[in-house]
Amino acid sequence: MAGHPQDENQIITERRNKLAAIRKAGIAFPNDFDRTHLAGDLLASFGEMNHDQLEAEQIHVAVGGRMMLKRVMGKASFATLQDMSGRIQIYISNGDSGEEVHDAFKHYDLGDILGAVGVLFKTKTGELSVRASQVRLLTKSLRPLPEKFHGLSDQEQKYRQRYLDLITNEEARRVFMTRTKIIQAIRDFFIRHDYLEVETPMMHSIPGGASAKPFETHHNALDMKMYLRIAPELYLKRLVVGGFEKVFEINRNFRNEGLSTRHNPEFTMLEFYEAYRDYKYLMDFTEKLLREVAQKVLGTTLISYQGKELDLGKPFHRLTMVQAIQKYHPQFSTEQLNDRDFVVAELIDLKAKYKPEDGLGGLQLSLFEELAETQLFEPTFIIDYPVEVSPLARSSDANPEITERFELFVLGRELANGFSELNDAEDQEARFDAQVLAKEAGDEEAMFKDSDYVRALEYGLPPTAGEGIGIDRLIMMLTDSASIRDVILFPQMRPEA
């Protein structure tokens, strides 16, 4: 048995020795155990029955799971098994199973996977339990579990070894089960609204649909550079051109940027497009979606996040950037905030990042990010984004400097971004050309020109509204999770030393 992992210790050695003895005695990893019941189902079905009722019924069950607790008392023992549904206690005694089975059980370790066959009964203290006539070791666990009471508390280990976090931490299991329910509820919502779920490429030869740095890779057979997608947007709109007038996709995007409590390099995005709608329709639709998902998954629209409350049932706020700044800084007049020199002076005063070449709209956006964004705890649509930062959005007929676009902020974070789509092929081509100039001038996040996308628009995209919603952030909100790493099963980490 040479060549074991680096971190062998006395406990692991002891368990390997036990496994060696088991191998000698027969099949060490049997797969013929026929589990008939789950712990949670038994509790739900029979938890209310009293001792005498259970004795009368004689309910035979075969349960399996990981042994989480173990109490040996000479000629009888209790163990707690954990399966996908919950925990159930089993009772093993010389009288019920024979001395040999019980003696073998005494050498099983916490973390071992066991199968037990027996009859349900209630203990003196009223806990539903299985009186085992048989107990078998199904899988020997070679590594000791985290401390049984405190569980795993090291954040790094929770992320790197999520399986351990899931074994020991019920809250972690709850979060990820809720994650799945949220995504199912979203999917249901769109399917009920006659949307078609589609999958578009994750590998792009021209990364598009967002302003972000892409990951690069290489296709050997074609000998060409490829990019992991930063957004599916341009492909989904091609599908609307093709006549799929309501489409959505829930899938991964990749952005080559820093890690933080709100950013993981790969993250899940919902994007959806609907023809013959505009951005105002989208705002109403988004409110409805979020309300329905919360109601369905949490049973309420009242959200408690990191000690603060908000109600998704109330109408969402709708403000322009200038109004949002004024909400938290009423000392600024509308005239001042529409005065380029004034805004620049404020940005310099705040030591904020901004691009000096930006027009008024871009500068207002910088000031908004500095002064208002993180304060927008209650759901708030910010509308009227400037054209210069919205190269794929339709400009407003009333004011060509702004677009029919909104971003939704909740908990001080961007959650969604939507707009009436730019369907004027010639305008789109001009906007791409402006982005290419910006890229050449050094803006790494400026967009690439996608000529095939322009060609698609030249065939005609109906008036369309489209939106993206950050699913991980939505899940953070609905599960009261402080970090994006708490809602991604295997978050990106530096390699282990």
Next chain:
RNA sequence: GGGUCGGUAGCUCAGCCGGUAGAGCAGCGGACUUUUAAUCCGUUGGUCGCGAGUUCGCAUCUCGCCCGACCCA
């Protein structure tokens, strides 16, 4: 990139004004036929993140590095 905090037994943690490393859980041995973080007795287990430095002597003090959490950019 900057700041704060942290890294000691498999896990949860103490020790840190320098003097050769501790507890609980887990493990091992023993007692115990209704326990439930079982209890009781005994006991094994450590490259104190890594590397330099200071010192007669460093888990402890200094510097650098690595990893992580949180905050800021």
